Amino acid sequence: xxxxxxxxWEFKNTLKSKKFMMIFFLQLSVLFLMIIIFNSxxxxxxxxxxxxxxxxxxxxxxxxxxxxxxxxxxxxxPADLTVxxxxxxxxxxxxxxxxxxGFLYVPGNVDQKIRSGQTIDMTIYLDSSxxxxxxxxxxxxxxxxxxxxxxxxxxxxxVVPQNTTIPTVKKESxxxxxxxxxxxxVMLVILLFLPLLLFGNMIxxxxxxxxxxxxxxxxxxMPMSQAQVIIGKSMAVVLTISLQVAMxxxxxxxxxxxxxxxxxxxxxxxxxxxxIIGITSVVAxxxxxxxxxxxxxxxxxxGIVGFLVVPVLLYxxxxxxxxxxxxxxxVMRLFSGESIPPIDYGISIVxxxxxxxxxxxxxxxxxxxxxxxxxxxxxxxxxxxxxxSFKKF
Amino acid sequence: MVxxxxxxxxxxxxxxxxxxxxxxIKALDDLNLEIKRGELLGIIGPNGAGKTTAIRxxxxxxxxxxxxxxxxxxxxxxxxxxxxxxxGYLPEEPNLYERFKAKDLLKYFAELYGVPKxxxxxxxxxxxxxxxxTERKDDRINTFSKGLRQRISVARALVHDPEIIILDExxxxxxxxxxxxxxxxxxxxxxxxxxxxxxxxxxxxDSLCDRVAILNKGKIIDxxxxxxxxxxxxxxxxxxxxxxxxxxxNSYKEQIMKFASVAAVDFVDEEYLISLKYRDEISxxxxxxxxxxxxxxxxxxxxxDVFINTxx
Numbered sequence: 001x002x003x004x005x006x007x008x009w010e011f012k013n014t015l016k017s018k019k020f021m022m023i024f025f026l027q028l029s030v031l032f033l034m035i036i037i038f039n040s041x042x043x044x045x046x047x048x049x050x051x052x053x054x055x056x057x058x059x060x061x062x063x064x065x066x067x068x069x070x071x072x073x074x075x076x077x078p079a080d081l082t083v084x085x086x087x088x089x090x091x092x093x094x095x096x097x098x099x100x101x102g103f104l105y106v107p108g109n110v111d112q113k114i115r116s117g118q119t120i121d122m123t124i125y126l127d128s129s130x131x132x133x134x135x136x137x138x139x140x141x142x143x144x145x146x147x148x149x150x151x152x153x154x155x156x157x158x159v160v161p162q163n164t165t166i167p168t169v170k171k172e173s174x175x176x177x178x179x180x181x182x183x184x185x186v187m188l189v190i191l192l193f194l195p196l197l198l199f200g201n202m203i204x205x206x207x208x209x210x211x212x213x214x215x216x217x218x219x220x221x222m223p224m225s226q227a228q229v230i231i232g233k234s235m236a237v238v239l240t241i242s243l244q245v246a247m248x249x250x251x252x253x254x255x256x257x258x259x260x261x262x263x264x265x266x267x268x269x270x271x272x273x274x275x276i277i278g279i280t281s282v283v284a285x286x287x288x289x290x291x292x293x294x295x296x297x298x299x300x301x302x303g304i305v306g307f308l309v310v311p312v313l314l315y316x317x318x319x320x321x322x323x324x325x326x327x328x329x330x331v332m333r334l335f336s337g338e339s340i341p342p343i344d345y346g347i348s349i350v351x352x353x354x355x356x357x358x359x360x361x362x363x364x365x366x367x368x369x370x371x372x373x374x375x376x377x378x379x380x381x382x383x384x385x386x387x388x389s390f391k392k393f
Numbered sequence: 394m395v396x397x398x399x400x401x402x403x404x405x406x407x408x409x410x411x412x413x414x415x416x417x418i419k420a421l422d423d424l425n426l427e428i429k430r431g432e433l434l435g436i437i438g439p440n441g442a443g444k445t446t447a448i449r450x451x452x453x454x455x456x457x458x459x460x461x462x463x464x465x466x467x468x469x470x471x472x473x474x475x476x477x478x479x480x481g482y483l484p485e486e487p488n489l490y491e492r493f494k495a496k497d498l499l500k501y502f503a504e505l506y507g508v509p510k511x512x513x514x515x516x517x518x519x520x521x522x523x524x525x526x527t528e529r530k531d532d533r534i535n536t537f538s539k540g541l542r543q544r545i546s547v548a549r550a551l552v553h554d555p556e557i558i559i560l561d562e563x564x565x566x567x568x569x570x571x572x573x574x575x576x577x578x579x580x581x582x583x584x585x586x587x588x589x590x591x592x593x594x595x596x597x598x599d600s601l602c603d604r605v606a607i608l609n610k611g612k613i614i615d616x617x618x619x620x621x622x623x624x625x626x627x628x629x630x631x632x633x634x635x636x637x638x639x640x641x642x643n644s645y646k647e648q649i650m651k652f653a654s655v656a657a658v659d660f661v662d663e664e665y666l667i668s669l670k671y672r673d674e675i676s677x678x679x680x681x682x683x684x685x686x687x688x689x690x691x692x693x694x695x696x697x698d699v700f701i702n703t704x705x
Contacts, residue, residue, distance in 0.1 A: 005504040013492060214488040218549075221452045222505045223478035370455045376416045 002224040006232025010206060011239050024244065027198060031191065031248060035255045038187060061101045061132040063139075064091035068108035075143050095127050102126045102136040114151050186312055188257065189332040192265070193308060195244040196273050197301055200280045202240060204293045206233045207284035207367075216373060227364045230285070234277045234360070241273045242266075260337035268334065271352050272327040276304060278359030285366035288377060325351045362387070405430040405557065405587040406451065410460035413446055413611075420446040422611035424460070433579070433588040435602030437595065437696070439704050443611040444591045445485060448559050451589070452482045464557065478506060481555035485562045485591075487546040491535040495526060495545050498534060499552050506553035520548040524578070540571035547578060558582065561591045576601060595696035605696065609704045623694045631692050632667040632675060636685040639663060648681055657702075668694070 014020050066088055067073045091103040103125040110120055124140055126133040207230070210216035219229055249262055259265060283300050287293035308328040315323035315332075323329045324344040333340050366372050366383075378386075404427050411424040421443045428434045436444050449455040451462050453473035462469045464476045490498060499517045508516060521527045524544040534542065543563065550558065560579065564572035579601055582588065592598050598605050599619045606616040615622060646658045649667055655678070656668040667678060679689055 002505055002507070005501070009501050009504075017492070213491070214484075214486055215490060217449075217454060217484050218482070218488070218502075220454045221477060221480070221482045221484075222502070223474045223507065224505065225474065371415070374415075374449075374455065 002222070003228040003232030003235065006229060007235040007239070010233055010236030014202065014236065014240050020240075023198075027195070027244070028247070028251070031194075031251060034191060035252070035257075038191075039255075061135045061139075062099075063102040063104060063136050064094055064100050065104045065106070066091060067104070067106040069106055069110035071110050071147060072104065072106050072143060075146055092125065095125060098127070098130075101130050101132045102140075104140060185316070185332050185336060186309070188252070188335070189312065189328055190309070191252070192245065192248060192269055192331065193272070193328060195241050195248060196269065196276050197305070199237065199241045199244060200273070200276050200301075201297055202237045203234060203277055203280045204284045204287070204290070204297060206236070207281065208287050208290055208293045211287075211373070212289055220373070226367045230281055230360065230364050230367055234274075234281055237277050238270070238273050241277075242270050245269045245273075259335040261334045265331050265334050268327050268331050268348070271349070272308075272331075275352055275355035275359055278356050278363060279304065281363035282359055282366065285363045286372060286377075286380075286383075322347075324348050327352060403430040404428070405432070405465055406589075407463040408447070408451070408460070409463070411447065411450060411457050411462065412459040413443075413450065413455065413457050419611055421450075421457075424608075424611065424613060426606060426613060426616065428587060428589065430587055431584050432603045433583050433590060433601060435598035435605040436589060436591045436608055437593070437598050437605055437700055438608035442608040442704075444608055445561055446611075447608070448482075448561055448589060448591060452480050452559060453477050454482075478553065479556045481550035481553065481558045483546055483550040483558075483560045483563055485565065487539065487542040489534045489542060489546065489549070491533070493534050494531055495534065495537075496521065496530040498545065499548060502549050503552045508553050516552060516554070520551060523551075524548045525574070540567050543567060543571065543575065547575065556587060558586050558588045560588065562593065563590070564592070564594060564597060595700055599696040607700065607703050614703050619696055622699045623696065625699075630669050630672055631694050631698065632665075632669055632678065633688075633690040633692065634665040634667065634679065634682060635663065635687040635689075636665070636682050637687055638685050645681070649678060652678055654678075 065073055088103075088105065091100065094100040095103055105123040105125075107121065113120055122144075124137070126136060210219060220226065222229075246266060249259070249266055253259060253262065279300050280297065283293055283296035287296055308326050311320075311323035311326035312329050312332055314320045315329045321344070324347040327348045330340065330345065330348045333344075371378055406426075406428040408424055408426040411421050412419075413421040424443070424447060426434075436447070438444050446455060450457055450469070451464070453469050453476050457469075464479060467475055469476055490501075493501065496517055499520060500513060503513045503516060517530075518527070521530050524547055526541065526544055526548070529537070529541065534545070537545065547563070550560075563575050563579070567575065576597060579588065579590065583601070583603075590598065590602060602619065604616060604618055605622060607614040607622070615625070617625070642660050645665070646660065649655055649658045649665070652674050654669045654671050654674040656670050658668070659666040669675070675691075679686065
């Protein structure tokens with residue numbers, strides 16, 4: 001069990017490192033900031049006013065309206081269009097000078113004419129060279145439709161028998177809308193999984209560092225297998241991540257987030273860190289230097305994030321069973337207080353187990369290879385060929 | 394290949410048909426060598442001769458393509474972990490963990506070597522004193538000079554009191570005082586431990602080693618005691634003659650070779666180097682050059698002469 005010595009010393013050195021402590025507290029600060037932003041975002045979403053996610057058109061375009069009936073002036077949405085009631089001549093001048101985008105003329109007695117089934121002739125003047133003219137045209141069209149609908153309803157109501165009881169329909173919403181679920185659940189679960197990705201790269205520092213400092217040679221000369229070296233170093237990183245996840249969980253709980261089963265949530269995140277470190281170890285074992293490892297890590301983490309997040313969204317939109325292959329789905333369901341059948345846990349744990357075994361096996365085999373440690377290093381295609389053919393791998 | 398000059402029959406390290414290639418380059422080619430218990434074997438050879446590859450394989454850091462190394466009868470293929478625990482290895486460059494304190498570094502490696510917990514502190518104190526670093530035990534490695542790093546590396550290699558010590562260029566790049574202290578250290582261990590010393594310094598190999606193996610292009614060219622190798626190549630003495638007229642070099646060489654005492658003749662740097670088996674005919678050889686002689690010197694052959702002669 002020599003790997004425990006490596007784990008102990010690596011973990012001890014990590015905690016003693018000033019660089020690590022600085023990153024650690026920086027991350028905690030970022031977490032606090034994210035909690036504040038997250039809280040205000042959710043508060044706004046849940047408020048009656050809601051949050052407009054599209055920019056307002058108010059002030060964007062303006063139109064002069066000469067409405068002798070007063071109907072349009074009442075119904076045009078001022079948030080979309082600034083309406084300036086003016087005379088015909090002044091309005092035409094305003095368009096020519098670029099002060100307004102359009103001019104609408106509505107004749108008088110509109111109400112009377114509609115009720116008697118006559119056609120209304122409205123005139124709209126637009127500067128077609130102004131791109132904003134389409135906004136003005138759209139707004140006039142939509143207002144016309146509103147007026148038309150309103151008159152249609154009035155006429156329909158008039159033929160309905162007066163003693164008919166109109167049923168009262170109570171509109172009640174159950175659950176949260178999909179966007180709100182994404183924001184509240186996915187954001188929180190991503191926050192909890194962040195340390196896995198932020199600290200996973202520590203294994204790069206310890207494994208690639210051995211190559212760059214040329215201390216790997218001494219380590220391989222120690223009376224233990226290369227497997228013990230990789231596992232010892234990985235366990236130190238897993239411990240560091242666990243420590244940080246625990247702290248993040250405590251902070252989120254203190255900040256007032258409701259998390260059901262925090263212990264089970266912690267265990268699942270802890271388990272998830274094992275295959276992530278395994279995959280990172282593969283990158284570390286193959287890389288010659290930090291630059292290469294950085295590129296490899298970016299590619300690997302894109303895949304990991306996709307594998308974790310996509311099933312979560314799949315679960316939210318379709319309650320898909322297969323979405324449980326991502327431990328992130330299980331964690332999200334756990335802290336939402338859902339009752340999870342054992343088979344769903346099983347899928348996730350089996351996935352973790354399979355990815356862990358495969359990734360560590362590859363990392364160890366790579367670390368054992370003379371050509372990878374001491375060169376000349378084979379290309380990735382050659383390694384894949386060796387892996388498929390089980391030749392020398 | 395077992396050479397002349399061994400005085401013990403118990404083989405500690407046996408290298409058999411060792412072959413290793415890196416890509417298309419053959420680093421070792423059917424290498425065979427035996428090292429006796431308690432012996433100090435030097436390995437000399439030009440850059441790229443395969444010295445480091447050979448000792449890395451003995452330390453189970455590299456795996457051979459073919460062949461075997463048996464340490465105290467145990468094959469590197471059978472039980473590499475056991476073999477690693479028997480060896481103290483000092484690599485060519487003293488690369489250490491920069492952020493460790495000296496005593497923590499030794500403690501870390503003592504744990505990895507499986508030194509019993511109760512013995513670790515005592516062993517560390519002893520080694521720090523042995524390499525003269527007791528006062529610096531609480532200092533970080535990144536504050537050490539190259540010489541101090543090498544000292545602490547030596548202590549690290551000995552932390553588990555190994556039966557075999559393998560040193561790869563232990564004095565390379567060190568100042569003369571530090572290099573001498575490392576040599577003294579090796580000298581003191583002689584006889585108690587089986588040692589392999591890879592070096593570029595021929596004088597170092599000459600003065601320290603019981604036997605020397607000359608390695609070139611992955612093969613052992615020759616192996617034996619330093620005096621055996623020197624006598625084999627250059628005999629008793631080398632006569633150095635510098636003359637005014639540099640014409641007829643080949644003609645002179647032919648005439649010199651006719652003397653019974655002459656083992657070999659070389660013309661290097663405008664100077665005749667005449668290896669003599671015995672000294673009786675020196676005056677006759679000098680007379681051959683007549684009044685063209687500028688200077689005459691004699692020198693004892695060195696391992697460097699052997700090296701140059703063997704690998705050229």
